[in-house]
Amino acid sequence: MATGQRLFVKVTRDSLPQVKDKYPFLYLERGRLEIDDSSIKWIDSENNVVPLPVATLNALLLGPGTSITHDAVKTATAANCSVCWVGEDSLLFYAAGFLPTADTRNLKQQIELAADPKKSVEVARRMFSRRFPDADLDGKSLKEMMGMEGHRVRALYQAKAEEYQVGWKGRKFVPGKFETSDVTNQIMTASNAALYGILCSAVHSMGYSPHVGFIHSGSPLPFIYDLADLYKEHLCIDLAFMLTREMAGRYNKHKVSESFRARVIEMDLLSKLVDDVAEVLGVGRASGRRK
Structure with a gap:
């Protein structure tokens, strides 16, 4: 594998998991x-x-x-x-x-939680509480919490624009027309896509479904978008405004990829995700596919 900062290390006999371990991927x-x-x-x-x-x-x-x-x-x-x-x-x-013999324990838990309106909102509330640690969310409906999140994100965009002294006219993305966006939006779109890719791989490996969400709906990967919002502030939004200033108006995909990868490694996202999924679902540490 290539040198430099990588999410994954080169596979050798010494780096393989021991028989006593169970690795997600x-x-x-x-x-x-x-x-x-x-x-x-x-x-x-x-x-x-x-x-x-x-x-x-x-x-x-x-x-x-x-x-x-x-x-x-x-x-x-x-x-x-x-x-x-x-x-x-x-x-x-x-x-x-997909495996015809796969253990569906985690998937079954996820579906049961999503299918119960009360439990589904409780999962959403745990997700929102990560972004609003000081707010009292008890009794808040999903719509109310989504409204709070919308205000928070818009305020966050503006705060980051002021922090890095970057002009900001709002989040804009047109599918298939990546180049028509400004540099900040291009970086945000690219880093979002990279984050979704990591989360899709990890969610599949843990035996959950990307298609069964608790906050997002009407989209192909609602659970991925739910989880991504836990990490976007640092991995995508702050990164986009910081790099906009460094790039001086010219989008550089290699710089974006390298900087995003460095932040993922620094955060130890791959390890953190396992515990975060268990916490927000309220099911204890994710067990993987096998019993």
Whole structure:
């Protein structure tokens, strides 16, 4: 894997999880997954061969330059390890293979919470309380809390614009017309997309569904958007205004990607997310797919 700051480290025999551990996912790029004596082996771009303990994994995240044989997919499925196709460092999420034998315990909990109006609002309230730690949200309806959030975000945009001395005319994004936005909006759109990619990969690996949300609705990934709002202030909004000043009016996708990745690593988002999901759902630490 490439050098520099990365969300994921190079996979070697020494860096693999021990049998006693259960990892939510393992990210791979630039190599091939094959079968060797009924087990999966990873052959990287330098021809190093690493046996993969798929029985200890919830998901394999396949990044750029990867290929996988039919038999390797069958073996992963038999071990209850799903397969996802993602962009570099999982900053984009493309697709996931669903397992017919997957443990649906976490998904069932998520659906039960979302289907009960009272419990669903309680989950939403726990999410909003992360952004309003000093507010009394007891008895507040979802609509009221969403209204509070709208005011908070607009005020946050203005505060960041003043902090970094950046002109701000409001959040604007037109699908398919990325270049028509100003630099601040372009950075925010790109970093949002990267955050959604990471969250999609992680949510799938923990056995939850991106499609069952508690605040957002009428969108393809409501649970992802729910979770993203817990992290956007630092990872996306503050980053956008800071980089706008540094870029002096010229959008630089490499700078955006590097800066976003650095903040994700600093926050330790991948570890933090597991505990955050359990907390907002009120179900205890996420258990993964297997019992």
